[in-house]
Amino acid sequence: MKTRKLFHSQLRFDQLDEIAAMSFLSITLISYILCLQFFHAEAEGVSVDAHSEVKEEKRFMQYGNIEVLEKLPHDPSFFTQGLALFNGSLYEGSGMNGQSKLRKLDMSDPSKPLQEIDLPQEFFGEGITPYKNGLGEDRLIQITWRERTAFVYDPKSFKLLFQVKYHKETSNGQGWGITYDQPRNEFIMSDGTTNIFFWDVGVLDSCETSVASSETKDANETSMCDVVIEAARSIDVKAKLQQQSETPIPVQHLNELEFLPISTIKGHDSPTLLANVWYQQYILEIDIESGEVLKLFNLATICPTMTSENVLNGISISDEGNDILFVTGKLWDSIYKIRIY
């Protein structure tokens, strides 16, 4: 099970916690100085270019802020592996063999499902994301941990449309997190390492076409498409920290992902990627081209005391703006609506 792997890896990213306080102090000081300069400039009628400050800071990872807007109930028995908003409702996927599910949550009480479907016992569910197929129809995909199988559903009827058995995808053959870049029509996947992979969604369109045309369907049988998936490209996620040398630190255990169409960083024109890190209490904002960690959001104030596996593991943007997120974790009793900035 996934728990076993926890202490095996020596590559730690939790040094970040130790230096976060120091960095906060220095950022506070820098802001204070910039603020003084700004007021000074204002007083003299000199205009200040806000973007030039941002560009200076972008050389190192920034520390962002969160504001908790709402606390909503969450099913404390749900081993959350994926959270995604579609058509105004949250969808959630869970893991563990025999307990893996896909749910559409009741937004008036998100601890309850409006619709639910179980994965067969032999599958350990992981990330989920809605996407559009080649005909522009809405689909929802759920990946699995080590079974190299993805399930594709109609998010409205909750009907399982087909399964994809893939032979090659990530660096270790595992699936952890998935999200969708609609402008590029790409899935973005994590596998628990420092790597992030990009797949062309078109591969699934050809599967869907082939299974739709097959005549061999009996009532209980879900069509299976067997494909070799090659990642179109991949990035290595690294953070450059102010208090360290210039050498970027690789970030292990990238888990749940969320595509952010507009960065929270002023002056950063391209979309970014949000990721939570297994057994850590923060969300990272990552440059989608270079893999550089741009910003860290510390969620320690909302993460429950870690007792076992109850780690942060669910990120979804809301329909109230790309900086307003829903976040939750495995076995958490709450979903939080937060603003990140």
Ligand SMILES: *[C@@H]1O[C@H](CO)[C@@H](O)[C@H](O)[C@H]1NC(C)=O
């Ligand atoms: C989206 O939500 C609306 C309003 O609840 C509903 O009428 C519509 O069927 C939903 N569409 C899909 C694809 O689920």
Ligand SMILES: *[C@@H]1O[C@H](CO)[C@@H](O)[C@H](O)[C@H]1NC(C)=O
């Ligand atoms: C189909 O599923 C139903 C309900 O689970 C079951 O009773 C039936 O035996 C299945 N039929 C076949 C052909 O597997």
